[in-house]
Amino acid sequence: MKNKKLLSVIAALAVLVIGYLGITGLTGQDGEQTASEKSETVAIGVLQFVTHESLDEIYRGIEAGLAEGGYAKDSNLTINFMNAEADQNQIQKMSEKLVADKNAALIGIATPAAQGLANATKDIPVIMGAVTDPVGANLVSDLKNPGGNITGVSDATPVADTVELIQEISPDVKTIGALYSSSEDNSLSQVEAFTEAAEKAGYTVVPYAVPSTNEIAATVNAMLPKVDAVWTPTDNTIASAFPTVVSAAKEAKKPIYTSVETMVEQGGIASVTLSQYDLGVATGKMAAAILDGADPATTPVEIFSEGTIVVNKKVAEELGLTIPDSLLEKAATVID
Numbered sequence: 001m002k003n004k005k006l007l008s009v010i011a012a013l014a015v016l017v018i019g020y021l022g023i024t025g026l027t028g029q030d031g032e033q034t035a036s037e038k039s040e041t042v043a044i045g046v047l048q049f050v051t052h053e054s055l056d057e058i059y060r061g062i063e064a065g066l067a068e069g070g071y072a073k074d075s076n077l078t079i080n081f082m083n084a085e086a087d088q089n090q091i092q093k094m095s096e097k098l099v100a101d102k103n104a105a106l107i108g109i110a111t112p113a114a115q116g117l118a119n120a121t122k123d124i125p126v127i128m129g130a131v132t133d134p135v136g137a138n139l140v141s142d143l144k145n146p147g148g149n150i151t152g153v154s155d156a157t158p159v160a161d162t163v164e165l166i167q168e169i170s171p172d173v174k175t176i177g178a179l180y181s182s183s184e185d186n187s188l189s190q191v192e193a194f195t196e197a198a199e200k201a202g203y204t205v206v207p208y209a210v211p212s213t214n215e216i217a218a219t220v221n222a223m224l225p226k227v228d229a230v231w232t233p234t235d236n237t238i239a240s241a242f243p244t245v246v247s248a249a250k251e252a253k254k255p256i257y258t259s260v261e262t263m264v265e266q267g268g269i270a271s272v273t274l275s276q277y278d279l280g281v282a283t284g285k286m287a288a289a290i291l292d293g294a295d296p297a298t299t300p301v302e303i304f305s306e307g308t309i310v311v312n313k314k315v316a317e318e319l320g321l322t323i324p325d326s327l328l329e330k331a332a333t334v335i336d
């Protein structure tokens with residue numbers, strides 16, 4: 001008897017739920033369309049600046065964000081993906097091709113890619129994927145009110161926070177070499193912010209700007225004997241050649257403080273870092289909103305700046321350094 005009553009309650013609930021789904025199934029709560037209703041296929045172009053783990057992760061996030069926003073690859077979305085492999089000529093050619101192919105929106109992953117797309121069109125919406133300094137890179141003049149055809153997501157990595165990690169993990173360090181690429185607008189503002197914070201904390205920071213990938217090994221070898229530790233911003237040129245930097249620093253027994261988790265995994269010692277995947281998801285969702293009709297001119301740039309700590313215990317041990325327990329407890333990721 002009791003069971004029968006329970007069964008009928010469940011049956012009644014099921015009818016209600018199915019009925020509710022029937023009414024709302026095709027539209028989201030605020031009347032937004034879902035993937036199943038956006039049956040017409042749209043094409044977008046994605047230009048990635050270069051291959052390195054962080055940008056690859058951002059791209060995976062972008063696909064997930066687009067799907068969350070109702071645009072699923074191979075269902076109602078075609079993604080024309082291109083990778084310029086850090087070649088300026090290719091950036092220009094690929095940008096022009098993506099514009100000529102009439103994509104409905106364009107996503108540029110990393111600053112030089114977004115700049116290439118921005119130069120190629122003033123009409124098609126361009127969404128910046130993880131551009132550190134959109135104003136300094138001349139992509140938008142106002143983060144809150146972009147005004148033109150460009151908006152997107154900025155990774156305002158809290159590079160100054162890394163200074164505390166240097167103090168806690170390697171108290172004997174006095175001179176820090178800042179290794180970055182002179183051709184990346186995204187690195188300049190980070191080097192300035194880091195240098196200011198590190199000098200305030202009593203460090204000497206010496207900038208080592210590499211003109212191109214070919215010069216990394218020579219620059220690193222000139223730098224290592226003169227510094228106690230190395231620091232790098234989220235610089236694409238350094239990120240894509242990072243194994244070279246890691247092996248030279250390992251030999252010289254100097255720690256590398258980075259600005260992103262993937263580079264700590266590859267042999268850096270510690271960083272305060274933003275989730276690259278989450279940056280991608282936010283970029284993908286913004287692209288979906290723009291495909292739905294949002295105007296880039298009035299869509300504020302979304303800024304990520306809250307970092308989490310990641311430390312590499314194995315690298316610390318190799319260098320004879322101890323990561324304090326208090327820091328291990330605070331860290332979101334400990335690699336060992």
Ligand code: TRP
Nearest residue numbers: 054110111131132186234235239
């Ligand atoms: N912010 C970089 C730019 O503006 C791109 C980037 C994102 C990056 N994550 C990174 C570069 C990690 C190096 C490492 O171009």
